[in-house]
Amino acid sequence: MTAANPLLQVQGLTKRYGDRIGCAGVSFDLYPGEVIGVVGESGSGKTTLLNCLSAQLEPSEGSVIYDSRSKGPLELYSLSEAERRLLLRSEWGMVRQNPRDGLRMGVSAGANVGERMMAVGARHYGEIRGRAGHWLQQLEIDAERIDDRPATFSGGMQQRLQIARNLVTEPRLVFMDEPTGGLDVSVQARLLDLLRGLVRDLGLACILVTHDLGVVRLLSHRLLVMQKGRVVEQGLTDQVLDDPQHPYSQMLVSSILPV
Numbered sequence: 001m002t003a004a005n006p007l008l009q010v011q012g013l014t015k016r017y018g019d020r021i022g023c024a025g026v027s028f029d030l031y032p033g034e035v036i037g038v039v040g041e042s043g044s045g046k047t048t049l050l051n052c053l054s055a056q057l058e059p060s061e062g063s064v065i066y067d068s069r070s071k072g073p074l075e076l077y078s079l080s081e082a083e084r085r086l087l088l089r090s091e092w093g094m095v096r097q098n099p100r101d102g103l104r105m106g107v108s109a110g111a112n113v114g115e116r117m118m119a120v121g122a123r124h125y126g127e128i129r130g131r132a133g134h135w136l137q138q139l140e141i142d143a144e145r146i147d148d149r150p151a152t153f154s155g156g157m158q159q160r161l162q163i164a165r166n167l168v169t170e171p172r173l174v175f176m177d178e179p180t181g182g183l184d185v186s187v188q189a190r191l192l193d194l195l196r197g198l199v200r201d202l203g204l205a206c207i208l209v210t211h212d213l214g215v216v217r218l219l220s221h222r223l224l225v226m227q228k229g230r231v232v233e234q235g236l237t238d239q240v241l242d243d244p245q246h247p248y249s250q251m252l253v254s255s256i257l258p259v
């Protein structure tokens with residue numbers, strides 16, 4: 001968070017679906033190692049914003065500049081489709097709520113992790129298998145399960161495998177969409193703990209979308225509160241949650257956290 005250059009510079013980002021607003025006028029900077037949580041009720045524009053930020057949905061207006069490892073600052077929507085896909089593969093991670101959307105269910109756990117390394121140029125079988133095993137362990141998946149398919153894993157294990165698959169390429173920026181959404185409360189708590197440790201140890205920058213204020217309290221440094229596509233409040237997570245200024249944030253906090 002002390003680095004001089006933002007990793008992501010977001011300016012006036014707006015996405016319209018016909019007459020409907022997806023998100024409107026969103027501006028913020030994300031610094032290396034920083035986790036920004038995006039909260040708001042259903043339909044407030046969180047997914048639209050995440051998709052625009054991760055080069056998956058072209059905005060109607062505004063810009064997203066990403067400071068890439070390989071080429072320095074790039075305006076995402078001036079890039080070709082192939083260049084955007086390369087960024088997603090090589091410099092970013094994307095953790096989806098449903099692990100089935102982020103895994104290949106027909107191949108083994110090891111292959112799920114290993115193929116991501118191959119996508120960025122790794123070729124040596126022993127090395128790929130070794131690193132895949134290492135990342136499974138980092139995510140508390142028993143090395144003995146390396147040849148098993150994800151379909152034989154529990155929901156929590158599938159989610160941890162999805163995270164291993166994303167982290168193996170050492171991304172600089174990870175997008176997470178409700179990463180603990182579909183899990184039991186006790187499984188959620190352990191996964192959150194694990195994620196918190198990894199984010200800290202690896203110095204990951206993240207954009208974390210969730211409707212769960214407990215998740216952002218634990219993981220994010222800063223918070224954007226969205227209502228009807230607009231950011232109505234942003235600030236340090238503890239400040240926003242403990243002393244919300246905007247009536248909508250106050251309502252959100254009081255309806256979820258016990259007072």
Ligand SMILES: Nc1ncnc2c1ncn2[C@@H]1O[C@H](COP(=O)(O)OP(=O)(O)OP(=O)(O)O)[C@@H](O)[C@H]1O
Pocket residue numbers: 017020021022023040041042043044045046047048049211
């Ligand atoms: N493909 C689409 N076509 C038309 N309108 C859309 C489309 N996707 C989203 N919207 C609209 O954009 C607004 C924001 O939706 P979005 O899915 O981004 O909200 P969200 O905060 O992610 O909601 P949820 O928490 O339920 O996923 C809503 O009014 C929604 O109806």
